[in-house]
Amino acid sequence: MPEVRLTSNKMIKVEDLQFQYPNSDVKTLKGLSFSIERGEVFGFLGPSGAGKSTAQKVLYKILQGYTGRIEIEGKDLKDWGKDYFSKIGVGFELPNHYLKLTGRENLALFGSFYPNSAIKDIRELFEMVELQDAMDKPVEAYSKGMKMRLNFIRAIQHNPDILFFDEPTSGLDPVNAQKIRNHILDLKANGKTIFVTTHSMHTADELCDRVSFIVDGELRATDSPQTLKDQYGKEEVRVELKSGEIKEFALPSIGENQAFIDFLKSGEVSHIHTLEASLDEVFIQITGQTLHV
Amino acid sequence: MKNIITLSVADFKLIFRDPSLRSFLGLPILLFALVIWLLPYLAQTYPGFEPYISVFMVVAAVENTQMFSFISSMVLIDEKENSVAQVYGVVPLSNSEYLLSRLAIPYLFTVCLNVILFIVQPFYHIGLIENISVSMLVGLIVPVYVIGINSIVKNRMQGMVYIKAFNLIVLAPIAAFFIPGKWEWIFGLLPSHWVFQSIQNLTNGEEVWMNLLIGFVFLMIMFLLLSRHFLKKHFN
């Protein structure tokens, strides 16, 4: 029977990616393999120094000299010319702007390298992250969080298909961090392919369709956050009574579990919670390391 | 073309908003004042001064290059130091477009300054073709200097030190005018020597093309080698 070839839906495909900084004597990336589907939010979750930023820098071609194979839309990364950069948007890990230029001038300067038709309305972008009042102030007068929000809108201003966000919420207060996460979900809803790095399990949990655990330049597990949690947590519910008595019950068909119902009636309930593992706990179980040092 | 203009406008904003860079824009005014007023006065007052006028012209023309050598070096060091350079690495702009858009205006501006300098100086009759040709060579010091500095230094502090050293290196072949005979060829190892010699040819009414050609080839080769090194590290 002839093989049916489906057009691949892989936006990014990475095989055995290895990378070593010229001034370092160990490999920072020791053979990463993963792929990202079109329209997917994919994440690297790992502790500081794991190689998350390095991997992204290789993918957006700031670092050269890797080994292994990288394909973007089926085409070798090395064969992409400068049109690759119209296709991608990069949210850098740290703020990087001209301090003497205003936010608007910074955005317009880097926006000028893309075709005019692609560029989003600059005021709307600033309003999106509530920087409209700071638009015409020099960036040296911005706080760290404001600069990070400027990083975010610079990355998306030319409406790219693929987005790299390196710790998109670092340095942000909880309210603004949540807003950025919501914007990332909006981008996904618009069909964008998104690659985020984070050491926050909340970010990974909330944003990522699939997440890879990365430790010491190696990937240890790749799956959806839910699947990972299901594998390592218990499908049980723990009930605690005011009397201090505690019992655990299996979740499947718990409504018909007479012992569970009887226990609920036997006294006043103080806590009920499922024994689902947090991503943090799964991470420790799989990698033997903690996310936070 | 659009990129060159946008980037140059941004560069000028950066220059005008930074007091330490802005003040350097005054350097050519000072040089023009010296050449138009002070030198003729000195030449008139001290008769022994006359033979040195051409050396002063060399210094003035080279100092004109130091304005943008300094300013553009600092702009690039700054953008590297606070990582804005990375952003240029992820926009659709090729390496040569980047170099052109950062260096074309400083180069052309410097060339214009020297063309004007050679026109307004009151001492020599200089043909326009020779004037423009030599000014185009002198201007090449700017991109070589800027890319050279930025291939070496990592931050503003280092930048200041190396800029002082580079200024000395650029000016060192002046000594050739005071050292008699064969030894002046030692300075031929520095590209600015050939620039100086061609300026002197110009003021002495001599044939300029030989020194011009050597200088051009020398500086272009240096520029190509240095820019390869620079491009490898500037964006990461």
Ligand SMILES: Nc1ncnc2c1ncn2[C@@H]1O[C@H](COP(=O)(O)OP(=O)(O)OP(=O)(O)O)[C@@H](O)[C@H]1O
């Ligand atoms: N320019 C560099 N030269 C040499 N080694 C580097 C360089 N940049 C990073 N490294 C090393 O590579 C390793 C991975 O760094 P990387 O920045 O990719 O980690 P990360 O996972 O992004 O960490 P973080 O969460 O702190 O951002 C670290 O051990 C780091 O010291």
Ligand SMILES: [Mg+2]
């Ligand atoms: Mg990082």
